[in-house]
Amino acid sequence: MRLDFTALGAAEAYRWLTATVTPRPIAWVSTRSAEGVDNLAPFSFFQVVCDAPPTLMLSISLRDDGSRKDTLRNAERSGELVIQLVSKAQAEAMNASSAMLPHDASEFVQAGIAGVPAERVAALRVVGAPVAYECRVADIMPYPAGRPRHHLVFAEVLMAHVDDAVLADPRHVAPALLDLVGRLGGSLYATTRDTFSMTRPR
Numbered sequence: 001m002r003l004d005f006t007a008l009g010a011a012e013a014y015r016w017l018t019a020t021v022t023p024r025p026i027a028w029v030s031t032r033s034a035e036g037v038d039n040l041a042p043f044s045f046f047q048v049v050c051d052a053p054p055t056l057m058l059s060i061s062l063r064d065d066g067s068r069k070d071t072l073r074n075a076e077r078s079g080e081l082v083i084q085l086v087s088k089a090q091a092e093a094m095n096a097s098s099a100m101l102p103h104d105a106s107e108f109v110q111a112g113i114a115g116v117p118a119e120r121v122a123a124l125r126v127v128g129a130p131v132a133y134e135c136r137v138a139d140i141m142p143y144p145a146g147r148p149r150h151h152l153v154f155a156e157v158l159m160a161h162v163d164d165a166v167l168a169d170p171r172h173v174a175p176a177l178l179d180l181v182g183r184l185g186g187s188l189y190a191t192t193r194d195t196f197s198m199t200r201p202r
């Protein structure tokens with residue numbers, strides 16, 4: 001089968017891309033609004049993009065009515081965010097936090113998710129997350145130019161919190177203990193439980 005993406009609508013392109021570019025890691029992002037409301041939402045258009053400076057990137061779409069999601073509004077205003085990775089144990093909580101709430105409502109409160117203050121940024125950090133990266137916003141790039149529908153948020157990592165329980169030794173995480181989930185197409189998810197190793201050729 002061949003698919004002409006230049007003739008596909010956005011919804012179909014989304015369906016094919018998200019069903020095939022899998023599994024996608026999930027950034028569980030906490031931010032704080034100008035009024036002090038703690039926001040939390042998941043984003044699977046997410047990756048590590050470089051190590052110097054250590055930078056993560058997520059893509060935040062505009063809502064159907066063209067408005068900015070709370071995460072983008074808060075990140076633009078404060079220049080700060082915390083990016084958590086999502087364990088199987090917290091998958092349901094992550095999903096619950098994706099509900100679209102008014103700007104003045106907190107997903108932490110609504111979904112009953114515990115947060116503690118971060119150290120370098122004002123946003124909360126999710127209790128129980130295996131890894132949390134405290135970040136400053138390095139750049140926000142509207143995309144595509146001219147008529148942007150998305151914003152690529154480049155987040156420079158300032159500080160990481162790694163749960164001691166997921167460490168194999170002080171310098172290495174144990175993937176089996178990290179036990180993350182990734183997003184597939186639609187409402188499907190995968191775990192990172194099935195692993196194998198390969199030696200790279202010289």
Ligand SMILES: Cc1cc2nc3c(=O)[nH]c(=O)nc-3n(C[C@H](O)[C@H](O)[C@H](O)COP(=O)(O)O)c2cc1C
Pocket residue numbers: 026039040041042043044045046059060061062068069070071072094095097098099100101183
């Ligand atoms: C697993 C998962 C992944 C998601 N990934 C994205 C994404 O990459 N980009 C995006 O704009 N929305 C994504 N969403 C939808 C947002 O989480 C949702 O729009 C949320 O309400 C935004 O919250 P906010 O307005 O508090 O920022 C995802 C939802 C789920 C459940």
